[in-house]
Every structure is written in structure tokens, then in C-alpha cells.
């Protein structure tokens with residue numbers, strides 16, 4: 022069985038969308054609800070609606086191998102009240118819902134947290150510390166002092182209710198140590214989602230000798246195959262360092278194999294971004310079946326038989 026729990030909530034399986042993919046408008050959210058995902062999350066929102074960056078702003082990289090995507094969406098979204106309204110009518114019996122917020126300023130984040138605190142919805146809050154695509158706005162997760170300040174204010178503004186943070190990828194052991202030490206000072210930060218895209222990559226087309234997305238002279242966040250080992254490193258690094266928190270894995274998952282690797286590295290839930298964008302919500306049924314068949318081959322009955330049990334040499 023793929024059944025699991027997250028923050029004491031039962032889920033039929035550990036798969037969900039990555040924020041940003043198939044979750045910007047009600048019709049997409051309804052498709053995720055109808056899909057075989059175990060949970061779902063809304064598009065990161067700002068206080069006010071935004072159009073985002075000029076197009077083209079998402080491109081898939083190669084159809085074959087390696088494979089991935091580059092994006093610089095720039096936080097196009099319907100604005101916080103739209104997603105708040107969705108949280109008020111979501112069918113929580115079918116699957117848990119996360120709401121992702123990505124305020125342009127600390128005050129905007131605090132305003133959204135304040136209205137969520139008073140809203141009587143069971144949606145789980147994920148605070149995005151890692152959007153790489155708004156010109157002029159640094160990724161909070163790379164500024165440890167700003168991250169600490171934000172966590173202090175957000176956890177207190179949320180009345181110590183449980184919440185999680187979406188982190189950017191880190192590439193240095195000292196940074197894993199420092200980020201985890203900060204997060205561990207906030208017990209109400211109950212989960213971390215690792216990773217957001219590898220920010221500010223540059224994809225170039227050799228034929229046209231040109232960048233392939235319009236915003237930021239072609240710089241954008243990388244997803245897909247390219248990011249899997251970085252994602253697994255971040256999942257496992259935070260799994261080891263934050264024993265009181267859950268880790269949600271995201272990055273490079275397109276089949277049961279990568280989902281298995283994320284779970285083995287310590288993820289409790291596993292998100293799909295690029296692969297969901299390319300394949301649509303039917304992907305959840307496929308990846309579920311593949312994960313079950315890998316487990317059957319290995320003689321595992323439940324996720325707890327291997328979750329977090331990565332071996333070292």
C-alpha cells in the first residue's frame with residue numbers, strides 16, 4: 022500500500038504536484054482533486070494578482086535525455102483571496118490541501134499569514150522562501166538573516182500553528198548546517214520542502230544561437246532530470262539535520278524510480294513539477310503504479326519499510 026500520513030493527516034499515497042504546476046486556477050485545482058494524487062498545493066501567491074513575466078517564460082529542454090525545463094514565470098497568480106476562497110471549498114475528505122504563499126515583502130507575507138490564521142480552513146501553509154524569478158527580489162532562503170527574521174515573524178504571526186517552508190537548493194555543507202540550525206529554532210515549522218528549481222540557469226539553443234525564454238535575458242529556474250541529484254542531496258541533508266520535521270521531496274521526479282529515491286532519502290511526500298507540466302494530472306496514476314511495482318519487486322509492503330532508510334558505505 023502507498024498509504025501514509027503527513028502531520029497526522031491520512032493520505033492514500035505520497036504523490037502531489039509541485040507548487041506552480043497545474044494549480045493556478047480553479048479548473049486546474051479541480052483536475053488535481055480529481056486526479057490520483059495524494060495531496061495538492063496551490064500556486065504560490067502574492068497579496069495582489071500578477072500577470073508575471075513576458076512570454077515565452079517556460080520551455081522544456083530536449084525531449085529525451087537529459088531532460089528538464091527552464092522557467093521564469095515571475096509569479097503570475099490570481100492573488101491571495103482567490104486561493105483563500107479555494108481553501109474554503111476544497112474537499113478535504115478526498116485529499117489534504119496546501120496553500121503556498123510568496124509575498125513580495127515581509128509585510129505582504131505577514132498580511133496573508135494573518136488572514137489565514139483567522140480563516141477556519143484545514144489547508145496547510147507552505148511559505149515559499151525560494152522564488153528565483155521576480156526581477157530585483159533575492160531568494161530569501163539564500164539570505165540567512167532575512168530568513169531568520171521572516172521565520173520569527175511568520176511563526177509568531179501564525180500563533181505557532183504548524184507550517185512549512187519551500188527551500189531553494191543548497192550546494193555547500195556549511196549552508197545545510199546553517200539553514201537547518203535556523204529552521205530548528207522554530208518548532209512550529211513542521212516541514213521543509215526541498216527543492217525549488219535551481220535558480221538562474223541559462224539554456225541556449227545552438228541553432229538560433231539564442232536564449233530560449235524571454236525574461237531576464239534567458240535566465241530561469243531549472244527543473245527535471247538535471248536537478249534530481251541536487252534534490253536528493255537536499256532532501257537527505259535536511260532529513261538528517263531536522264529530525265523533528267517532515268521533508269517533502271521535489272525535483273526530477275518523472276516515474277516511480279525517482280519517487281522511490283526521494284522516499285528512500287527521507288521524503289515523506291514527493292512532488293512533481295516539470296513532469297506534471299508535460300504529462301498532465303494523469304501522471305499520478307502512472308507513477309503510483311510504478312512505485313507499487315518497484316516495492317513489489319523489492320518485497321516492500323509499505324512505505325515505512327524503506328522511507329528514510331538510505332544506506333551509506
Ligand code: DHB
Pocket residue numbers: 041065073092093094095096097123149151152153154155217218242
Ligand atoms: C515562480 C517560480 C518559483 O520557482 C517559485 O518558487 C515561485 C514562483 C514563478 O516564476 O512564478
